[in-house]
Amino acid sequence: MDFIKHVGRFTLASIVAAGLHGCGGSTPIIDDRPTTDIEQAAAVDIDALLNQAQMSRSPQKEQLLLQAAQHLSLQGEQHWARNLLNSIDPTLLDDEQFIAYTLTFSEIALADDAFFLAQRILTNPRLDQQWQTLAVEQQVLLRQRRADLFMVLGEPNASIEELLALQPLINDPLLDIDNQDVLWQALMSMPVAELTYRSQKAANTPTLQNEDLRGWYSLALISKNNQGNLDKQLFQINQWVARWPQHPASLRLPKDLQLLQQLIEERPAQVAVLLPQQGRLAKAGKAVRDGFVAAYYQALANGSHTPVLKFYDTSEGDIVDVYNRASLDGADLMIGPLDKNKVTTLSQQESLPIPTLAVNYSEDVAEPATNLFQFGLSAEDEARQIARRAWVEGHRYAMILTTDANWGRRSADAFRQAWENLGGTIITQSEFTGEGDFSNVIKQALHINESQKRAQGVRALFPQPVEFEPRRRQDADMLFMVARPTEARQIKPTLAFHYASKLPVYATSHIYSGTEDRKADRDLNNIRFSTLPWFFDNNNATKQVIQQAANPAPSYQRLYALGVDSFQLYPRLKQLQQSEYTRLYGVTGSLSMNAQRRVEREQIWAKMNNGRAQSLPMVVSHN
Template structure:
């Protein structure tokens, strides 16, 4: 009896012990597949190697098949065939790969996603990797990819935390220096509230020190006395911190130092010449904005004269006069040539908010460039098309300097965004019938040629309906209002069909007229908030201008908005010029300032429906 009970007791104990053992998943039990290395890979012929590995994958099964597919994907990537690499990677059953190859697949997937500017999918690919199991070198690779992905997604907190992880494993001085600069830039993108809330520790911990230092800079940069005390306190709390003072001193040196209670604002605008009407609208808006604000600051206007032939301007002497008269900030000039001349001034001691841009990307101390540059809108169209997932475009623009500048700005940005421009076609603004331009643009001539060829082959007549070119995601239209109202209907007549049409605000006069603008139906454009009455009516400056201005108010609405925003930007310049993540809602869009001192405008998107411009939500 004892033996019998002993047997069952032993069995139960054995079963219990067995049940407690961890069960290995099929993935963790996967053994490395033994595959051959093709000679073409060793000789650097990656395209050929990729094709050979892809063929070997077809003749194998299971783990070997998955391993060959991965090799093919890697070789396609090496040869620059990104799309083929992505297709091959998507076919792999990852559970059949051993641990090392799953790492390689994740890294490849992340690289492809980053190549496509897709931060979310890069992070998704890397999520399959367990960081704790990685060697130091592999961990560096993963963290660097994650940092790039977080940049694309705008997750600055996770980007900063990733750089903090890298800080602990990097060894060479150059890598540490670059990592700390990237860490600092990520922290500078965060708000003071976020820096305080997500500080990962307490003094004197190094990670905590980074967040605390950034908090001090962001919170007190407009108050030098308080900031000096805060930095001394930080140094006492984190005595051995590795942060290089040059990092945050550079941040402090940037930006304006306009007094809070400014008394004298100088405005540089022409009183005559070709820009006088634009200058008048801007001047009226500045005065209205100052009146609505209730500010006691004095506005002083200086006449800027520019010789049309020589390009010489009195802008520097007028700027110097404004400074001598006590100006705390300067708005203007308006003409591009005058802005370019003022940018060469050896001593811009008082901040300038110019109303136009130079052609270069140079950063000029105390010069901030604001305007309604059409190239900015072309860039915005390219970025918007990317957000919509479009890949291939065609462009229709007038054959003149204005049209070519906008088309060039679009195609350059579209290429940076990873898009392809299949064709750029130009039209003559003096014409009214654009069939000779639109037929080849839409590929209808090729469709006709294919029909004639097929008819000749078969020897009989066929039913025929021309088709536009395929593989196009949208058309970017560059036009002024009259030509836009002619071109959109003619595009539809020439088989544009459901092809999305995108354009800048230049196609729209700004004046609501459903009967006239019905020809613009389906066209999508970017434009400023003040173009939309339901939004603009909430702005007292808009109401003041509308009530006092002449009948041309609607047609000059964008210039009025520029003047209003120029004045409203003054009290915001200190913050915006130091913090690219800060913004203000303006009449011309959501405004921020980049590292080159350019005022960036984020506009609204709208579509014409029954002749009326409707916001896209």
């Protein structure tokens, strides 16, 4: 979730500094200096407040509990404060107290990543009825929290409405820039069909805010519809600026769009494609190459700028020698290599003279060579994405079940690290070989053996027969699974056999072949998995060309998609590198770049339903 990092941009202490008033009649926190408030809160006798609340009747009881919760929050006792706030009936608070309750409780809920609790607090209809009575600082804070929360929960349009409402409230130029950047990222996360619908809806309801909104939608559509054609994109943006001269985005274009002219001037005239043509990686290399070339010819047919392509075999010899030969031949940019060891060799160079987009990731290198960009189909990226989604959806205690292959272990390690960083707990981690050991591995992981042993002990105490049904462990609320389709089709029924049919299962894209097989895939029902947009975008012209020409085997579909997105990526490497908000929406996912120049992918989500993969919204509540 890219927007999780935006949650909590302001804390309760900053609102205290802005002059937030607490409970009516006994305002507990009023000071210009947050440090002083914290010192005052530390000196408060919480037990005395709670005792007084216990002896009081409503509504004074709720006022005292709120006062105690605010002081506890400032003391860092978030768990205790949350329990107190949970016990308060907000309908018994007056308007001023209700706002204090909302500010305190929403901050604690967001700090705890209790997103659905925060949603309930921040969307209370009473809050909307009181907007006009709020201080500007309070409006800013609450709208920012709502905007961030809606994005985390997969409601970008609701987030956009909050961000637009924020614009006239912000006086700080830096905050205004940040707000506009977040607004642009929210817009770019929306599908083209949704942007089109929202744009038409805004046009049919003419208001000043809707006019601004329609301008934003229009600009986002230009950006998303022309990601494969820099010239067309720049031309249409210049037309948009001429049409909307007073629009906030005309006064300051999003950073990724500001770079378009530079990208056009610096785009490579000759591209060298460094892929294996022989040996164990020959078929994989051919799939990546064919995807790249198919995208090249599609761009040519659409009138887009295309470079001269030259191909080099990396199957044998030193990759540095191949690289130098391509450089001497006049390459302005390199695509490849594919072999992980060869990528690592390039990464270990002090620097590379020519921008290079490798189509795999190197082993960990502290400081990768300058000019090296890395892009691949990392299972670890998927594992981290699954951890973020499962966490937002309310899970906290995870089981891990993976193949014993190296990629499965790497995925498990990535999930564990991401999960524990979020604050989650790994209950157990198990591996299977796939050689008839599914039942034993799952039985042991679910503690079915221990349950049966307890039953044997009970039976030994009674001469008469004792009815018994084994119970699985109850301390796990989800399972993270890494498996191939044939393995996953055995695992899900085995889970049901061992009393875990209702345990939510999240899986990497590897459980889905990309080819519909409803009879076989019924055994995958209800599994949530991340996957490539490639498998759901049947209208993609490049995909249609590849399917007609190559009829690719399921195992190579992802590599064709990797080749397609490599072609889309290479002209925009500088754009992704210089703007953290820039996303390229490709057939392998939403692509961004981190500080190590590694392209990170955010895939779409799907769920098996009656043997058919169906796309899912960003977040689904299990509450």
